[in-house]
Amino acid sequence: MKSINALFTLALAFLFACGGGGGDSQSQQAESTSGDQQAQMSQDVRTINLVGIDQMKFVVAEAQDGVYTSDTLTASDGNTYFVVDSIAAAPGEELQVELENVSSLPPSAMSHNFALLELGTDARAFSNASAQAKDNEYIAPDMEDKVITHTKMLGGDESETISFNAPDQTGRYDYVCSFPGHYAAGMRGKLVVQE
Numbered sequence: 150m151k152s153i154n155a156l157f158t159l160a161l162a163f164l165f166a167c168g169g170g171g172g173d174s175q176s177q178q179a180e181s182t183s184g185d186q187q188a189q190m191s192q193d194v195r196t197i198n199l200v201g202i203d204q205m206k207f208v209v210a211e212a213q214d215g216v217y218t219s220d221t222l223t224a225s226d227g228n229t230y231f232v233v234d235s236i237a238a239a240p241g242e243e244l245q246v247e248l249e250n251v252s253s254l255p256p257s258a259m260s261h262n263f264a265l266l267e268l269g270t271d272a273r274a275f276s277n278a279s280a281q282a283k284d285n286e287y288i289a290p291d292m293e294d295k296v297i298t299h300t301k302m303l304g305g306d307e308s309e310t311i312s313f314n315a316p317d318q319t320g321r322y323d324y325v326c327s328f329p330g331h332y333a334a335g336m337r338g339k340l341v342v343q344e
């Protein structure tokens with residue numbers, strides 16, 4: 150009887166241990182479920198994971214299909230990234246662009262957005278005008294018709310994913326970060342729409 154009691158206690162202890170573990174795996178499951186839901190949302194849609202860094206460049210953490218990079222830069226978060234020069238897309242291709250700002254500086258000093266401009270837009274003029282438009286998330290109100298799509302202005306540790314279709318017309322479309330000074334510092338690139 151003593152040994153049965155001991156066995157019972159052991160079984161109970163085991164049950165508690167498993168119970169605790171079960172709780173953990175349940176919360177892990179909950180996390181992975183929301184991950185699955187995100188994956189479902191983006192099913193078959195190419196997502197370009199852009200990062201904005203204090204050196205005022207659009208960068209990626211790893212090679213991605215159709216994303217063309219040049220230099221590498223080590224950001225303030227200690228990670229080394231590839232500087233993005235251009236992104237290729239097919240006419241009308243459904244795309245998602247995620248932009249994450251990895252800065253630890255205050256938003257007033259280091260925010261980033263991604264603004265894709267209509268073909269033939271003077272990207273420098275747009276950026277200069279937008280630098281004055283603090284109250285409109287640094288998008289020049291009188292040039293909003295030149296913007297195909299854009300993220301909001303993101304402070305450090307913020308990210309946003311936008312969904313859109315690449316334009317039907319082939320060509321080289323400018324995208325910029327319109328935070329003051331960032332276009333001039335090189336926070337820009339081309340969405341190359343080609344067959």
Ligand SMILES: [Cu+2]
Pocket residue numbers: 201205260261262326327328331336
């Ligand atoms: Cu920026």
